[in-house]
Amino acid sequence: MSASARPPADAGSRSAAHAPAAVMGTPGPDGRFGEYGGRFVPESLVPACMELEEAFAAAWADASFRTQLASVLRDYGGRPTPVTQCARLSEELGVRLLLKREDLVHGGSHKLNNVLGQALLTVRMGKERLVAETGAGQHGVATATAAALLGLECTVYMGELDTERQELNVFRMELLGAEVRPVSSGSRTLKDAVNEALRDWVATVDRTHYCLGSVMGPHPFPYMVRELQRVVGDEARAQCQALLGGADPDVVVACVGGGSNAAGTFAGFADSGARLVGVEAAGGAAVSDGITGVLHGMKSLLLQDEEGQILEAESISAGLDYPGIGPEHAWLAASGRAQYDKATDEEVLAAFRLLARTEGILPALEPAHALAWVVREAGRSIPKGSTVLVTLSGRGDKDVAQVRELLASGDSER
Amino acid sequence: MIALEPWLRERCRAGRKLLVPYLMGGMGEDWVEALQAVAAAGADAVEVGIPFSDPMMDGPVIQQAGVHALDRGATPARVVGALASAELGVPVAVMTYYNVVFRAGHRRMAQSLRAAGVGAAIVPDIPLEELEPWAAEADAAEVATVLLVAPSTPEPRVARICARSRGFVYAVARMGVTGERESLGNETTEVVRRIRAVTDAPVCVGVGVSTPSQARAVCEVADGVVVGSALVRRLLEGGGPDAAGEFVGQLRAALDAG
Ligand SMILES: Cc1ncc(COP(=O)(O)O)c(C=O)c1O
Numbered sequence: 001m002s003a004s005a006r007p008p009a010d011a012g013s014r015s016a017a018h019a020p021a022a023v024m025g026t027p028g029p030d031g032r033f034g035e036y037g038g039r040f041v042p043e044s045l046v047p048a049c050m051e052l053e054e055a056f057a058a059a060w061a062d063a064s065f066r067t068q069l070a071s072v073l074r075d076y077g078g079r080p081t082p083v084t085q086c087a088r089l090s091e092e093l094g095v096r097l098l099l100k101r102e103d104l105v106h107g108g109s110h111k112l113n114n115v116l117g118q119a120l121l122t123v124r125m126g127k128e129r130l131v132a133e134t135g136a137g138q139h140g141v142a143t144a145t146a147a148a149l150l151g152l153e154c155t156v157y158m159g160e161l162d163t164e165r166q167e168l169n170v171f172r173m174e175l176l177g178a179e180v181r182p183v184s185s186g187s188r189t190l191k192d193a194v195n196e197a198l199r200d201w202v203a204t205v206d207r208t209h210y211c212l213g214s215v216m217g218p219h220p221f222p223y224m225v226r227e228l229q230r231v232v233g234d235e236a237r238a239q240c241q242a243l244l245g246g247a248d249p250d251v252v253v254a255c256v257g258g259g260s261n262a263a264g265t266f267a268g269f270a271d272s273g274a275r276l277v278g279v280e281a282a283g284g285a286a287v288s289d290g291i292t293g294v295l296h297g298m299k300s301l302l303l304q305d306e307e308g309q310i311l312e313a314e315s316i317s318a319g320l321d322y323p324g325i326g327p328e329h330a331w332l333a334a335s336g337r338a339q340y341d342k343a344t345d346e347e348v349l350a351a352f353r354l355l356a357r358t359e360g361i362l363p364a365l366e367p368a369h370a371l372a373w374v375v376r377e378a379g380r381s382i383p384k385g386s387t388v389l390v391t392l393s394g395r396g397d398k399d400v401a402q403v404r405e406l407l408a409s410g411d412s413e414r
Numbered sequence: 415m416i417a418l419e420p421w422l423r424e425r426c427r428a429g430r431k432l433l434v435p436y437l438m439g440g441m442g443e444d445w446v447e448a449l450q451a452v453a454a455a456g457a458d459a460v461e462v463g464i465p466f467s468d469p470m471m472d473g474p475v476i477q478q479a480g481v482h483a484l485d486r487g488a489t490p491a492r493v494v495g496a497l498a499s500a501e502l503g504v505p506v507a508v509m510t511y512y513n514v515v516f517r518a519g520h521r522r523m524a525q526s527l528r529a530a531g532v533g534a535a536i537v538p539d540i541p542l543e544e545l546e547p548w549a550a551e552a553d554a555a556e557v558a559t560v561l562l563v564a565p566s567t568p569e570p571r572v573a574r575i576c577a578r579s580r581g582f583v584y585a586v587a588r589m590g591v592t593g594e595r596e597s598l599g600n601e602t603t604e605v606v607r608r609i610r611a612v613t614d615a616p617v618c619v620g621v622g623v624s625t626p627s628q629a630r631a632v633c634e635v636a637d638g639v640v641v642g643s644a645l646v647r648r649l650l651e652g653g654g655p656d657a658a659g660e661f662v663g664q665l666r667a668a669l670d671a672g
Contacts, residue, residue: 030543038543038544039541039543039544040512040539040540040541040544041470041539041541042470042471042538042539042541042562042564043538043541043542043561043562043563043564043566043567043575043586044562044564044565044566044586044589044590045566046541046542046564046566046567046571047564047566047567047568047571048566185474185477185481186467186468186477186481191468192468195468195469195470198470199470199473199590199591202589202590202591203589203590203591204589205566205589206589291517292516293513293517294512294513294516294539295468295513296468296470297470297539302513304513304517306517307489307490307514307517307518308466308490308513308514308515308516308517308518309466309467309484310467310468310513
């Protein structure tokens with residue numbers, strides 16, 4: 001990389017070129033992470049994926065793009081986010097717990113990191129419209145936010161069932177100027193919203209960018225979204241080192257739906273000695289329960305039946321209800337560099353309440369999975385006295401009504 | 415088994431325009447009868463969908479047919495098994511998505527198609543770069559893998575796709591998913607022209623071809639048409655084998671008159 005192309009120091013910029021190629025480096029032109037990844041899309045979309053791959057590579061090597069993104073993340077998004085030491089909860093668990101506070105990003109989750117990068121790239125590519133899929137609505141809201149900021153049109157596909165479950169987020173997106181299209185095909189949830197967004201993209205690719213919400217889909221999306229989220233891990237690594245006298249945490253934990261907040265976090269620690277752990281919802285654990293297959297343009301681990309029909313994931317957090325996992329996670333699991341486990345709905349609710357009471361933070365139900373795993377494993381697979389970093393990928397305001405209902409029905413069952 | 419490519423080439427040479435109707439395997443009680451009616455009404459080959467839960471390339475009509483088929487318990491083995499005994503008298507191509515093939519295993523799927531007398535397969539979400547694991551097994555089983563060229567496909571890629579396509583070259587009429595369209599634009603003519611420039615294989619146009627007059631117009635440049643949603647919609651509306659055969663008869667007449 002030439003000196004002029006070197007990204008600015010504040011851009012979360014330990015670029016992939018500097019990491020060992022084998023661990024969370026840049027995939028080759030086939031977009032593979034070991035056996036996983038690739039670009040399994042109809043011919044109509046292959047040229048668009050290639051165009052995007054080139055456009056992102058050029059932008060990512062362009063210092064001015066990095067600077068532009070870094071300043072929007074700072075002045076609009078509120079980065080860098082802090083790492084918070086949890087005194088009371090650490091005391092209770094017997095491990096030193098640190099939280100990377102993505103709940104404090106504008107909009108309330110890490111989703112904005114990815115979306116701002118893709119929206120700036122859209123403008124750079126000369127396109128004027130974004131389409132996105134959303135499950136619970138977080139990625140849809142983030143995309144609508146970035147579209148409003150940059151003056152782009154925005155269409156968000158959302159499963160009909162999810163539009164009913166998350167009415168308020170539908171309204172939020174509309175307030176932000178986006179059009180929300182309910183998807184009534186298939187299981188009427190997130191995976192069907194992805195299908196519909198892809199179908200829209202095929203027909204409108206001249207002027208539209210598909211702003212995919214996680215480290216999934218055809219190459220270059222899994223790589224690109226990981227790079228756009230690595231700001232989480234890069235910041236956290238430096239912050240931990242400052243706190244820990246130059247040391248890394250012993251364990252780094254993040255929840256995994258498609259896997260973007262985990263991939264961004266892990267990217268910062270891939271070349272450290274930290275144990276990396278991704279936590280899936282027990283009802284949608286693609287690593288534990290999935291089988292290798294091809295969906296949404298990627299080869300990865302998928303929940304599917306004997307005939308290859310895709311099954312649905314189901315948990316209390318719509319943001320984790322995806323029947324697959326990003327291909328790089330499938331590879332990190334296969335290679336052993338990261339480990340994946342699951343948390344049940346009950347454990348998650350308990351962790352949600354625990355963090356609220358001991359630290360005054362309401363986590364989103366998604367990262368409450370990561371916390372739940374730490375609560376369960378502290379003193380077991382996490383030795384007492386260890387330092388544990390958890391990425392708190394979002395705030396829990398969106399989940400308060402649901403948690404109230406769940407707790408009420410839990411009480412009445414007792 | 416009737417091998418697809420020699421059969422189609424022979425008919426092209428005789429001056430006939432090719433008609434390839436599509437329907438979804440297992441979409442209704444009488445789907446095999448509908449297929450037989452379609453074959454008898456003047457199809458030169460038939461394309462049969464094996465349903466997949468997440469059909470990325472398909473619009474609402476074929477999606478719905480797939481849901482019906484899955485709800486009725488359609489599996490790859492059942493659809494292929496029914497084709498084995500359907501006695502259609504024309505070549506058969508199956509159309510499905512890669513996960514169905516991958517889950518079954520490349521070799522097992524290729525051999526089961528061969529055993530059922532299915533001479534061709536269309537799997538639109540395997541791009542050229544990822545084709546070999548499947549295509550090697552399909553070639554070995556003498557199952558023709560038909561590849562798609564899209565309006566967006568750049569020039570050098572068109573040639574590479576055409577060189578690897580077997581049976582015929584599938585020209586995608588427009589950017590988008592399957593579904594009926596009022597009109598087909600210049601991009602259809604253009605994609606056919608670009609394919610013609612690099613191959614002498616038969617070129618059939620699909621995705622959006624919905625009426626006899628569209629079929630005829632397309633065949634002024636192409637060798638044939640694939641007609642899916644317009645036929646499937648008639649079946650979903652309860653038309654049954656008679657309506658399916660009648661519609662295909664109209665398409666045939668339009669092509670023969672052109
Ligand atoms: C707060 C939060 N965390 C995590 C996720 C899961 O996504 P990913 O695994 O891509 O980080 C979501 C998805 O909606 C989310 O809203």
